[in-house]
Structures are given as structure tokens and as C-alpha cells.
Amino acid sequence: MVQYSDAHFNASFAALSDITRRGVLEQLARADASITDLADKFGMTLTGMKKHVGVLEQAGLVTTEKIGRVRTCRLGECRLAEEAAWIERYRQLWDARFTELDKVIEELKRKEKSDGRRKKK
């Protein structure tokens, strides 16, 4: 296997280690967005979102372009950006399912407990 010691490669992984940044990639895979849009979407300050986008941009996962007073963000054209966005979307669906599944399972646990108590009587 090829040894990657490339700083760029490390930057990509560091960028992807944060759930908000993965969410931003997933969002940009759907449509371009301004920093303001993204800050609203993720309930963050503009400064906070600028930092996240900066990290993604340095890793080459996102490109930005300032038109007038608005900075528009796009998903980078590299394979890794698309891949990460795809995986995050997939993960979000399953995570939402499993959050609901937890509720069903908790209910089954409670039911089993109370049925068990009843049997002992």
C-alpha cells in the first residue's frame, strides 16, 4: 500500500473528523449555499461557520467564491468530498431510523420487565 504522509491528506481527515463539517459537505452536495445559509442551517454564528468552511476549504473539500457581498460555498471537485457527502447522507438516514428504533426497543424492555413481574406474582 502507498504510504500517505502528505499534509493535504491529513488536512482532509482532520476536516472530516467533525460532525458539523461532514454535515456541511452533505448540505453542499444538495445545493451551493452562502456562509449565512449554512450558519442558519446549523444554528451557528457566522464566525463559527466561517471557521468550519475555512478548514474544509484548506483541505480542498470545499471551494468558495465571493460575489458582491456574499461568499458562496460549493462542494469541492475531488472524489473525497463527494464520497464524504454521500456517506454522511446515508448515515443521517440510518441515524434517524435508529433513534426511533431505540424508542421501540425501550418500550419492549419496559414491557418485558413488567410482564416478568406479573409472572412472578
Place this chain on the structure above:
Amino acid sequence: MDAVRKSEPMNNRTTVVKRSDREVVVTRSFNAPARLVFEAWSKPDLFKRWWVPKSMGMNLLSCKMDVRVGGKYRLEFENPGAPEPFAFFGTYTDVVPNSRLVWTNEEGGENGSVTTVTFEEKGGKTLLVLSELYHTKEALDAAGTGAQDALHETFAQLDELLATLGAK
């Protein structure tokens, strides 16, 4: 920001990895014995309560599951703008109670994906591993969740088209 996610125990995170160009694997732990997790996957009344979270933007109309080897399942969703509901269906090809489920996804034709779910109990918790194996890399790339909505629209459009063709 995201209260739900933060309150989750760290080890119950949902992880997704691509095992190959054609296979994607989802892993998640549950705080319950395998028999209860399996029950929620194999009883339609329970299954339909969690399979279609609101974020999917789809309304489940019916859910039929005959969970035994060779048994069929069918999920029908509301399909606005089309006369027929949108259906997902297939066959259970392996069923090991409290431990393993395998089913085919046949709505896309013969070369649909195969879903394998395993339930592994350890110390009262259950590790769930779900794999979706597609026939081609392209099929995997087109899959996912937004794609399901897109597919949904595509089928609605196709239905319309077919209706027009039929009318001629």
C-alpha cells in the same frame, strides 16, 4: 446545537463505511438484548414505527412482512401525483432468530441489492451490523436516501409518462 446527538452515549453512534465499491456497512449498538432488537426488525407493527423517520419525507401506507426463509415483504408508500403507491418489496433469503436476517430488494428489478443484518449480543447490549451489497458500483452510488426521494419522483414521473402513453 444538537441535543439529541449529544445526549447519546458515545458507543451508540451510527457509523457508515464502504467496504468496497459495491458494499456499504452500517454499525450501531443498542442497549438491549438481541431478542428485543430482532423483534423490532421482524414484527411489522414494530418495524413500521421506526423504518420511516420523518426526515425521509415519505408516508408509509402499509407494511407486510413474512419473516421466514422464502417469505416476502412489501412496504407501500404514499405516492403523490400517481395512482399507484410506491412500493419496496423483496424476499427473506435467510432468517436466524435473534441473530441474522437477509433479504433481497426487488423493486429495482432483478439486480437489486441484498441487505444482511446481524445481531450480536454482548453483555446485555446488541451490536447491529447492516450491510447493503449492490450489483454494481453505479447502483451503490445512485442509492442512499436523497436518492430514494429522487427515485420516488422519477417513478411518479414514469407513471405519468406511462399513463400518457397508455392513453394514446
